[in-house]
Amino acid sequence: MKFYMMHLMPYADLDLDYDQKYNSAWITLPNSYYDPKKGAKLYNRYLDELEYADQLGFDGVCVNEHHQNAYGLMPQPGVMAGALARRTKKVKIAILGRALPLLNNPVTVAEEFAMVDNITEGRLIAGFVRGIGAEYHAWSSNPANSHDRFHEAHDLIVRAWTETGPFAFEGKHYEFQYVNLWPRPYQEPHPPVWIPSQGSSETIDWASHPDRRYTYLQTFTPVTMLAKYMAMYKERALEQGYEATEDQLGWSVPVYVAETDEIARREAKDHIENFLNKFLRMPKEMLLPPGYLSLRSMMGVMKAKSAIGGKQTIDDVIDKGMFICGSPETVRSRLEQYQTEIGFGHLLTLLQFGTLPAELTRKNMEIYASEVMPYLREKSSAEPAMAD
Amino acid sequence: MSHQESVETINGCRTRVMRGGSGEPLLFLHGAAGAGAWLPFMEALSKSYDVIVPEHPGFGGSDTPDWLDNIGDLAYFYLDVIDHFGLEGVHLVGTSIGGWIAAELATRNSSTLKSLTLVAPAGVQVNGVVKGDMFMWSPDELMQNLFHNQDIAAAMPAPKDDDEMMVVLKNRLMTAKLGWSPRFHNPDLPKWLHRISVPTLIIWGDDDKLLPAAMGPAYRDLIPNSTLDIISECGHLPHVEKMQEFTSKVTSFIEGAA
Numbered sequence: 350m351k352f353y354m355m356h357l358m359p360y361a362d363l364d365l366d367y368d369q370k371y372n373s374a375w376i377t378l379p380n381s382y383y384d385p386k387k388g389a390k391l392y393n394r395y396l397d398e399l400e401y402a403d404q405l406g407f408d409g410v411c412v413n414e415h416h417q418n419a420y421g422l423m424p425q426p427g428v429m430a431g432a433l434a435r436r437t438k439k440v441k442i443a444i445l446g447r448a449l450p451l452l453n454n455p456v457t458v459a460e461e462f463a464m465v466d467n468i469t470e471g472r473l474i475a476g477f478v479r480g481i482g483a484e485y486h487a488w489s490s491n492p493a494n495s496h497d498r499f500h501e502a503h504d505l506i507v508r509a510w511t512e513t514g515p516f517a518f519e520g521k522h523y524e525f526q527y528v529n530l531w532p533r534p535y536q537e538p539h540p541p542v543w544i545p546s547q548g549s550s551e552t553i554d555w556a557s558h559p560d561r562r563y564t565y566l567q568t569f570t571p572v573t574m575l576a577k578y579m580a581m582y583k584e585r586a587l588e589q590g591y592e593a594t595e596d597q598l599g600w601s602v603p604v605y606v607a608e609t610d611e612i613a614r615r616e617a618k619d620h621i622e623n624f625l626n627k628f629l630r631m632p633k634e635m636l637l638p639p640g641y642l643s644l645r646s647m648m649g650v651m652k653a654k655s656a657i658g659g660k661q662t663i664d665d666v667i668d669k670g671m672f673i674c675g676s677p678e679t680v681r682s683r684l685e686q687y688q689t690e691i692g693f694g695h696l697l698t699l700l701q702f703g704t705l706p707a708e709l710t711r712k713n714m715e716i717y718a719s720e721v722m723p724y725l726r727e728k729s730s731a732e733p734a735m736a737d
Numbered sequence: 738m739s740h741q742e743s744v745e746t747i748n749g750c751r752t753r754v755m756r757g758g759s760g761e762p763l764l765f766l767h768g769a770a771g772a773g774a775w776l777p778f779m780e781a782l783s784k785s786y787d788v789i790v791p792e793h794p795g796f797g798g799s800d801t802p803d804w805l806d807n808i809g810d811l812a813y814f815y816l817d818v819i820d821h822f823g824l825e826g827v828h829l830v831g832t833s834i835g836g837w838i839a840a841e842l843a844t845r846n847s848s849t850l851k852s853l854t855l856v857a858p859a860g861v862q863v864n865g866v867v868k869g870d871m872f873m874w875s876p877d878e879l880m881q882n883l884f885h886n887q888d889i890a891a892a893m894p895a896p897k898d899d900d901e902m903m904v905v906l907k908n909r910l911m912t913a914k915l916g917w918s919p920r921f922h923n924p925d926l927p928k929w930l931h932r933i934s935v936p937t938l939i940i941w942g943d944d945d946k947l948l949p950a951a952m953g954p955a956y957r958d959l960i961p962n963s964t965l966d967i968i969s970e971c972g973h974l975p976h977v978e979k980m981q982e983f984t985s986k987v988t989s990f991i992e993g994a995a
Contacts, residue, residue: 377873485917486872486873489917489918489920490917490918491913491914491917491918492913492917493910493911493913493914493917494914632873632875633875634872634873634874634875635873638872638913638917639872639906639909639910639912639913640910640913640914644903644906644907644910647906648899648902648903648906651902651906652899652902
């Protein structure tokens with residue numbers, strides 16, 4: 350198993366009483382709530398944290414893309430990847446991802462990713478997503494064309510990386526007379542592609558296709574859902590004539606580890622609850638614009654009792670396995686259990702979340718890196734070796 | 738109710754059509770909520786006209802054809818519909834995105850039309866006039882913002898079963914596909930509205946929170962033989978909220994145009 354530090358880079362200095370006036374930390378929350386003096390300090394602190402992960406022996410660091418919100422300050426994640434490219438030495442840098450359907454010109458991403466891949470001599474992991482529904486409000490991109498544009502942009506980028514240019518690209522949404530990428534990516538045939546998702550059988554069908562075999566990354570969902578989607582990926586692979594490896598499965602989850610269960614819970618409580626109830630807060634219409642989900646999936650959402658927007662507590666998310674929190678022993682045993690049962694090969698831990706301050710983030714990273722990671726690394730390196 | 742329903746295959750698209758009454762043909766093009774039911778204003782107009790109410794491709798009981806990408810496609814489709822039924826001297830009435838379709842149709846070919854009525858039509862952008870964002874509104878907010886009279890808004894029924902909910906979702910999806918960006922307008926349309934050669938009535942509610950009535954003068958100024966009629970204490974759906982006033986305005990306009 351490989352270990353990554355994921356960061357969302359939230360605006361942790363957000364006035365948490367914003368919700369007395371506004372119904373979301375996204376899109377409609379005025380940017381007068383953002384103070385550049387504080388934001389500048391946060392950016393540098395967060396980049397320091399990811400650089401520290403390199404020193405602590407993580408296998409990779411992960412950044413991602415969200416627009417017009419306090420939840421994550423990386424609307425252009427390539428900027429962060431560029432900053433990390435020269436300051437880190439060993440870690441993979443995963444951009445998870447770019448939201449392809451938003452793009453008017455997907456070649457910009459092919460170029461940007463190829464540049465980072467060259468500068469890092471092949472340490473880039475390329476994430477492709479559709480983005481969450483709110484991005485379609487933020488970028489005025491039509492959610493009804495989201496699936497079409499994702500696939501077309503993906504095809505264009507992979508062709509740009511792998512085919513000798515110049516070639517012409519003729520799509521419905523994108524059309525180019527000349528595609529001729531300078532620089533070509535460093536890795537052959539192209540950087541590994543990861544597909545983060547909150548769970549979608551359509552995405553799994555597509556990612557698991559033998560021509561792609563992309564790493565499917567389950568993000569922030571109950572562990573029962575994680576198990577279901579990982580099993581689905583393996584089944585789809587078998588149906589298509591091959592056995593999925595652990596390298597094709599990843600999980601992204603917030604983790605807080607401290608000296609004891611009691612200390613961990615006490616230190617994490619406010620910050621994870623702020624993450625859930627303040628930073629993630631948005632109405633259904635913002636999260637799920639028409640076309641973002643298939644009609645059938647949308648019907649399911651409408652019929653389900655609205656889970657979106659309800660207050661969540663630390664215990665809710667610990668119980669569901671959406672947050673791993675406790676002593677090193679507790680965190681080790683839960684992660685080991687899930688890994689053994691579910692069999693993912695990439696574990697992305699969100700070690701800063703919501704308002705978690707710098708000193709607790711560092712402590713969390715250090716205990717995780719010294720008392721959890723080596724144990725799991727040893728365990729997982731023993732078992733797949735026998736399976737192979 | 739004296740109307741009939743049929744499914745017509747037009748340009749490969751199975752299209753649900755309601756039709757009732759007799760007289761000169763009146764083709765009604767619905768807005769974002771579709772045309773599920775034969776409404777009181779349709780019944781009222783059917784006393785004087787042959788009222789034809791198709792559901793647009795991609796809405797309600799009609800198919801979603803592969804060729805449907807934008808409002809222009811629907812403008813051409815409705816020229817096919819007019820041919821399909823062999824209509825001449827059509828009184829074309831469209832509301833909201835249906836008004837947009839009607840305006841696009843009339844710029845392409847007015848020859849089969851006798852009059853045009855645009856009811857709070859989308860299609861034209863007026864700089865500085867901020868439209869409501871229906872895609873951010875909850876179902877309750879949507880109803881509140883569509884009407885001036887909140888008693889009517891509160892009385893509008895919610896979907897009663899899964900089938901009705903599926904129609905709501907389908908209509909919303911196609912509305913987004915057609916109008917998300919540019920938001921409910923075609924930047925090229927103002928250049929060609931001068932081609933509309935039939936008498937045109939533009940009706941707007943004075944309290945339209947989705948497409949503000951301040952857009953009305955722009956439409957009026959761009960269509961040569963047109964008048965703008967503002968209905969007071971009325972939201973985005975004059976044909977529902979002010980049914981009697983609406984039908985009498987449409988009827989007297991058509992009589993004047995004939």
